[in-house]
Structures are given as structure tokens and as C-alpha cells.
Amino acid sequence: MGIQERKEREKTQRRDDILNAAQEVFFEKGLQNATMDEIAEKAELSKGTIYLYYRSKEDLYLAVMMRGMELLYTMFAQATGKQRSAVEALRALADVYTQFFHEHRSLFRMLHFSQTPQLHKQVSEEMRTACSIQNMKIWNFVQELIARGIEEGDIRRDLNPIAVAVLLWSATTSIMSRIDYGAEYWKSTMNVDLDTVLRQSLEFLLDALMTPHAREQLRQQPSIS
Amino acid sequence: MGIQERKEREKTQRRDDILNAAQEVFFEKGLQNATMDEIAEKAELSKGTIYLYYRSKEDLYLAVMMRGMELLYTMFAQATGKQRSAVEALRALADVYTQFFHEHRSLFRMLHFSQTPQLHKQVSEEMRTACSIQNMKIWNFVQELIARGIEEGDIRRDLNPIAVAVLLWSATTSIMSRIDYGAEYWKSTMNVDLDTVLRQSLEFLLDALMTPHAREQLRQQPSIS
Amino acid sequence: MGIQERKEREKTQRRDDILNAAQEVFFEKGLQNATMDEIAEKAELSKGTIYLYYRSKEDLYLAVMMRGMELLYTMFAQATGKQRSAVEALRALADVYTQFFHEHRSLFRMLHFSQTPQLHKQVSEEMRTACSIQNMKIWNFVQELIARGIEEGDIRRDLNPIAVAVLLWSATTSIMSRIDYGAEYWKSTMNVDLDTVLRQSLEFLLDALMTPHAREQLRQQPSIS
Amino acid sequence: MGIQERKEREKTQRRDDILNAAQEVFFEKGLQNATMDEIAEKAELSKGTIYLYYRSKEDLYLAVMMRGMELLYTMFAQATGKQRSAVEALRALADVYTQFFHEHRSLFRMLHFSQTPQLHKQVSEEMRTACSIQNMKIWNFVQELIARGIEEGDIRRDLNPIAVAVLLWSATTSIMSRIDYGAEYWKSTMNVDLDTVLRQSLEFLLDALMTPHAREQLRQQPSIS
């Protein structure tokens, strides 16, 4: 009957339990300082069981991170779905990424960290591939949005969609990471509010991308003031 | 008299020997996989001696990185010294940073990595302060350049110097880091040449900063095409 | 009726499948490095099923080894069956053991290893008994051959059959094991060809066992030269 | 002054302490079941310290075994030193080996076990070499004794010294190992006293090696009766 299905469900549930436990621990301790013992305990499972579902600590780390990427992708898709023009969608994208950063700080951190060579020794080929695919999905998403913006005449024709995507994403992520790492430091030593810098930077970039025509339409004066 | 000085000289020399040894090891293995044993051996000193000069492995790591920052600062100062206008200096800065990235890849990596929460457990207050000061020097340098550009009428008045500095620096560093970590991956899976993206991004950003007046003067059409 | 028999047949078949799989794995990895997982996979059975047929990994190991002993016994029986005199049979025995060693190196290794204290923690009483019986069969076989040799006047009356059996078997096995473990080492460091040593040793021993009368009859000058 | 020497002495002492502790544990548990924790505790040293002196558990095992080989060698040298003829020395050798077996059963077991492929994964090159040298010393010793016996006309000219050495050593060791492993088993199931078998085998072998002339001189009738 549903016996097969139930087993399947239980297995999925188990994977999820592990992921949840791992997420908690990774959030709190980071990859290096997290221990499989602690994850197992939090998951109320034996350590051996964890390894039944995930090949290594690093695989598990990436699995948690992948959920973050999926969430981000979903948020992207939702946010942009309602917009009329590509440029509006791009703006929404920026807002959503910022929102993601604020609401899922730890996931953001994991995403960022996973782009680092410190990882990747014990990562299984499967996980590597899965990450790569998920990664590509997001990049393609952003890239196509920009391409559409160009087609719609709102983004400058002389710009290369993928290059713009890389620039936007890199700049944003990097500033966010700076916020995450040392917002207070910047505030106290240089009296700079990095959150504001982030917002202004996004406005500046989006504005600079647009054609004069689109800029007028928006009747909006972006400024870093 | 001379005895004091000789001792002083020897001490400085010793610190330098250690730094050189550490640099080699950190370049080759990264922070995590480097061992104090290896550094001590390479420095032809005992492990205990290393700790006489540097409080911890992370302190040592940061000390090496600081030399990198000093080098970068020097390169900045030299490159900008010859330029007439602030905007020209800013361009030179971008070139020099790119050059630094290419010629001192490992140092760049250390600089970038040091901006990461994975570090900083055993960093001494002194080192933290020293880093902070060195850091500030560079930020101020960039910031003042931009402020001067505004004064000279070449950079848009509506922009905030420090915000611009953060944006430029973050975007650039982040793209470079992407190159460092996975240029081949981007080339093979997305057919994107990140080096080109970096150059285009810099041009795009610098162009977007400038006043229409300055842009005309330069008679140069920057483009991401 | 037939149903019972079929079940019986299937069961025997299953035991054999497992044994074959286990043999492959044990041959390749040895007892310690073999895993039940690998054996189960190779047998295309679940791990649990293996335990339905064999109590433990060591039991399984011994079961495989027992097949080796049975094979050896069969080879012994065949080889000696054709011989007229006990001494001729004994010679044939030596040849056959040597042949077994060369053609079934891995089985030989298992036989030898099973005579080692490293084993035997989890061996079931049944298996222990089965081994013991099989073992005894071979010892009796050799012993009786020697006893017959004495009766036939070809082997010295002053020798104790079982003692001779132990000596012959121990010496031979030990030298073979030395060959198995480090023939190249002996060749390279001491320029000794252990295969030759084995052959010479057997000749020497057999010759020394015989009565002067038998020796003359054979008109053969054994020598370790 | 003696400061250097004292340090040297302490270091040697430390190595010895570790060896003693390890020996106890290895005797009791064997290589596999011995733990570094237990060894460290018994040595009243931290586990890390053990690794300062020995690269791995297996290295340590071999170091203990090497002491056994040295002891055996010393016993050999002493026992044979007093003998007039090589054949007498050879007899003494056999007695001494038997004595070693009885008095240092655990060392014997280690010696024997070390000739087994189960070991040698983590063995350092240094240790491997040291073992090889020690090993060779003993083999050469026996071999030369036999060669001398031939020269002295007591051992048959048609025999190859190294082959004889291998045969004697292998047979003896193998029977001893059988005693060690299952003397009671042989006694109870086959009513065989393996100690007697060992003695008889040695007599038989030594007798068979000798020239008729030497045999007469000894006026001794060796027998396996």
C-alpha cells in the first residue's frame, strides 16, 4: 500500500531532521568548530546515522547551504514574478537579496563561506555537482533578467549581461559580508553606516545601468549622498 | 651603545626571518594547514622562539598579511603620486590593485581571508589594533582621493566618498576573489572570462562616478560590451 | 516435497554465493580490511542476510578458508591415490602442496593466517568445531601416510609419525609463508631464491626420513647445494 | 658539563620507559587491541609524547619487537661463544632459541607476528630499515655458523648454508608458533605433546645435516621415537 511511500517519507524526514540539527550547529559554530557529535546529538540520532545520509561534515555543510540557495532562489522567483519590467524585477531582486541577508544572516554567511577554498577537501562529487547546478540556476536567473532589461530598452545596450550580473552580485555580497563581519567596527571607527552604504551602492549601480530613457521614466534621482 | 642597537637590529632581523618563513608556509598551505612546526623549521628557529615574537599562529598570519597591506599601500602611494588629477589617480589605483592581485596572488588571498569570521580566535589586541590602523590608512587613502575628485569637479557631488570607496573596493575585491577561486570554472561552465569582467566592471564604475564634464574631458567611452 | 528440496537447494546456493563474494573480498583485502558491506554488495544480498547464514565476519572468513582446506584435502587424496608406496605418495603430497601454494596463493594465505592468535574473538563454536574436524582430517591423512611408510619399511622406524607430520608440514608451510610475504626481499637483499630453498628443503627432509634401503631404491641423490 | 649528557640520558630513558609500557600492553593485548591511550597511561606520559618518540603504533610495536630480536641475538652470541665446534654451537643455538621461546613467549609471538602482512601500513622507512638490518644480523649469524660447520667437515658439503638456515629457522619457529597457539588443543585432541615434537624435530634436523663422520664422533643417536 502506502508502505513504500511511508518509508520514503520517513527517509526524507530524517534527512531533514539532520539538516535542521546541522544548521543550528553550523550557525552557532561555523564549519570548523562544529562537531559531528553535536549535530548527531541535536538530531537525536547516532553519529553513524548521520554518515548514512551525508558522506562527510563538509557535504552536510553544503547540504545546509544548498537549502539556503534554494530559499533564496524561491524568494527571487516570487519577488520578480509580480514585476512588469525587467528593471523593476531587478530592483525587487536587490530588495529581496537584502531581505534575505537580514533575515537569514547565518545562511548568507554559509553561502559566502562556501565560495572559499578552505572548504572542498572532502566534498563528494555528487554534492559538488548539486551545488554547481543550484549555483548556475541563480546566475542564469540574474543574467536573463538583465538581458531582458536590455531588450526592453531599459538597460544600456553596451553592457554585457553576465558581466553586469557578476558586478552586481559581487559588489552586493561583498558589502553585505563586510556588514556581517564588522558593521559595528565601521560605525565606531569610521562613523560609517554600512547598511546605508549598501542601499546607496545598489541604487547607484542600478541607476548607472539604465538608459537615459529609463531613468527619466522612473523619475527617480538615485544618489549616494 | 652599539650593543643596544645591534640587539635591536638582530631582533628585527629575527622577526623578519620568521615572517619570511611563515609567508612561505602560509602561501603554500593556507592558515589552517600550515603548522608552527613547519614554520619554525623553515625559519631555522625553535618553535618556542616563534612564540617569543608572535603570540599565536593567527597573529603570525596577520603579521604576514600586514606586510602585504603595507606593500599594497606603498604601491598605491607610488602610483597615485605621479598623477595630476584625483580621477587619474583613482584609475591608477585600480590598475595597481589589479597588478597587486596578479603579482601577489597569495598575499591577496591572505588579505581577503583575513576579512573573514573563520579567523580571530587567538588574535592579540595589539595585532588587531595594528591591522585596524593599517586598514584605516588604506581606506582613508582611497576615501580622500575620491573626496579630492569631488572637489576637483570630476566626481559627482551627490556621492558620498566613503560609500564610493566601499563600493569600489568591495566590488573589485570580490570579483578578484572569484577569479582566484574559480576562474577556470567560470570559463568552462559559463564561458565567462572573469578577468575581462573585472576590467569592464572597473571601467563601468569609474565612468559612472564621474561628472558629465569630466567624462567629456577624458573623451573616452568606457563600456562593458 | 519438491518444495522442501528446492528451498534446501536455494539455501545451499545462497551460502555459496556468499562464500564466493566473501572469498573475492577476503582475497583482495584480507580479513581486517574486508567489510561486510562490500561482501554483501558483491553477493547482491543485504548485509542482514549475510548474518542469517554466517554468525560473524570471522566465521565467514573461516568458512571460506574451510573450502580451501577441503580443496587441499581433495587434491591430496587425488594425488596420493595413484601412488603405489607411501613414500611415493608422500612425495606427491609435497608436490601437491607446493602446487596448491602457487595456484591458490590467497587460500594458502588464509589457511596460514587462520592459525594465528589475531583471529578468534567472534568465532562460533560450530565453526571452531568444523575447522577442527577438517584440520584433523588432513593431519590424520598425513600421519597415516607416514605410518604406512614406516610399515612398508621405507621410513625410519625410529621416527614418530605425528612428529614427522608436524615437522614436514610446519617447515613447508613456514617457508611458503616466507615466500609469500617476502620473496623479493630475500632475493634482493640476500640473493636467495626461496622457491629453490623450498624445493631443496622438501627433498632434504624426505630423504632424511627414509631408511637406507628405501634411499637406495630411489637411486636419487637429494641435495641442498 | 654533563648537561648534554644528562639530557641524552633522559631521552634514552624516556624511550625506554615508553618501550616498557608498550611491551606490557602489546603482550597483553596484541597489536590490534592495544591502544595508545593505555600505553601512554602506563608510561605515565601523555599520548602526544609517545608520538614524539615513535611515529606510529606500528613503529612502536616494531621497536618493542626489535628489543626482542636484540635480546635473542645476544643470547645467541653468548651461547655460541663458548662452543668449540660450529655444530656444537648450532646445537646450543637450538637450545637457546627454545629457551627464548619459553622464557619470552610474548616476545616470540611479536617476532613471529611481525613476519606477517597484517602489519606494515604505517611503518616508517627508518623502522623498516632498522628491522631489516637486525633481521639480517641474525640470519647471517646462523648462516655463517652453518658455513663454518661445513668447513669443519661436520655438516654435509652438499648443503647450502642459507637454505639450511631457512629450513632450520622456519621449521623451529613454525612448530613453536603451533605450541604457542594451541599446545593444549594438540594434547587433548591428538594426544601429541608438541614440546616433545619440537625437541625431536630439532634433533632430527641437526642429525640429518651432519656428515657421517661427525655423527660418529658425537656418539649420539638422535631419534624421534
Place this chain on the structure above:
DNA sequence: AATGAATGAGGGTTCATTCAT
């Protein structure tokens, strides 16, 4: 009979750091 998910104890090894000399 067969499964396969779950267990959980087990252990060698590394290394940053300290401290007596």
C-alpha cells in the same frame, strides 16, 4: 527469509601552546 536502517563504541593522530632550563 530478507531487508536495510540504525547503532555507538572505538582510537590513532595532530598541533598550538607552554614552561623548565
Place this chain on the structure above:
DNA sequence: AATGAATGAACCCTCATTCAT
């Protein structure tokens, strides 16, 4: 100042075995 011996905590992963279904 320099040494280097000693520390000891920390940790991932394996795998034989069991048992509910």
C-alpha cells in the same frame, strides 16, 4: 633570548552487528 620536550584536548569516520518490519 632561545630551546625543545611535553602536553592533552579535540575529532572524524568506520563498521560489525542488531532488529523491527
